[in-house]
Amino acid sequence: MVSLELFPYPSPRQGQIEIYDAVTNLISTNYSTSLEDRTIIIEAATGIGKTSAIISALLRAKEQRLIGRVWWFVWSHEHYSVIQREIGRINVRYGRNFKVLHIKGMKHLCPVYNQINAPEPLRYQWCRYLCNLPNCQYKLQFKLIDFADVIVLPQSYLITDLTNYIDERDVVVVDECHKLLETFIHVPRKEIEAELNDLPEHILLRKGYSYTLYLRDLLPLLDGRYCISTEDEYIYLIHFRRILERIPCKIVLVTATLPRVMRNIGYVCEIDDYPDELHKDIVILSCWKLPYRVRLREISAIANFLKQLVTTVRSYGKEIVVFTPSTEYATNLAKEVSTTIISEFTRYSHAIDIDADVICVVSLGFSPPFEPEVKLFVRAYGRRTYFEVAFHRTVQVIGRMRKRGLVILVDKRYTERQYIYCPRWFREVYRNAYVTSKPEKVLDIVREKLGNEVLIEI
The missing domain is CATH 3.40.50.300 (P-loop containing nucleotide triphosphate hydrolases)
Known part of the structure; x- marks a missing residue:
């Protein structure tokens, strides 16, 4: 040993x-x-x-x-x-x-954080430059770093x-x-343009915060190539x-x-090591291809499949969680399907364990391509990285499943060369995924797996 x-x-x-x-x-x-x-x-x-x-x-x-x-x-x-x-x-x-010292943000410790009349990204300036509160817990925590x-x-x-x-x-x-x-950094356009005609020091003394000071602190990190100006704000990607x-x-x-x-x-x-107790069985349903513009059009068919899937899983006394890439889509599905439907791909893929026997991921975790942040992302890292990160969100969600369970991926794009985006530890699992274009076959596999009680808790 x-x-x-x-x-x-x-x-x-x-x-x-x-x-x-x-x-x-x-x-x-x-x-x-x-x-x-x-x-x-x-x-x-x-x-x-x-x-x-x-x-x-x-x-x-x-x-x-x-x-x-x-x-x-x-x-x-x-x-x-x-x-x-x-x-x-x-x-x-x-x-x-x-x-171990846990450094928390201002909103968790500052007693007047919610009383400051300033946008959230800038409230820390008030604390840094103008706050004279004795025994400020936010500032005191930094004095503990040396210990x-x-x-x-x-x-x-x-x-x-x-x-x-x-x-x-x-x-x-x-x-x-x-x-x-x-x-990403978001700066309201009207505010920064107004401040450029004034002295930052005067603005700071008058309002307790300043967008120009905020950007000055970030200036070494900013690159004009990765900035988009919308009607309301400037958006930077660092x-x-x-x-x-x-x-x-x-x-x-x-x-x-x-x-x-x-x-x-x-x-x-x-690291290739993928312990057997963490193993997942993956089924890909390829009868629908669900990019952003198609998802809502196919929602009735998707909802009908999910209702059958939920009924089947629960008939064995098991639990299922459904993931979707957007709040809008989750809201529409929730009207038809009685189960936990989660749209917060990012949150659940990085922090929270999923206590379910079956996970169903509908579509890929793409943000809409017309959003400014997505345009900046593609400009900085390329379209291939955009696809790769979307697939990785699904892999992260699968990893948060704390049981040896069954994963159902609903989107034909999961069969289209997504293997090249797999981390090494996940490749063998993904290579062995069962692909079918028939929803009934997916339900049969669920019955077979759950009926044989192959789902065991770690």
């Missing part, structure tokens, strides 16, 4: 050993100013235990004084409890006292001056790093490479689905 130092569990999986070794190798290399030479990217299945493997390797290095602090940037606050749990287990099992071993904070802090706290000896971990591709280049230390990027456009920024550690 392989033993890993400071690992929180009795026996690691093979994939966790590989992750642990990859992080250890990064720590042992000499520091380089080149982003490619000081970055590793870990792509491994959801549920394999990436967090425990990474945190144990980093805490071991910290205990040996090979690194400074660990900065762990997360996509959602739900990830904080996972990191805290793993560090707590390490402390109990090995008699250590590693300290913490691991600092957990939202990804949004990557585009703030908080990165000035990071030292060369520290290590930055960016969880769900693929979300860096979707870093390229992920610019975000990472301002980090002055070694970087560990973590994801279950790494877009190809990010593969050239460091050493990629692809």
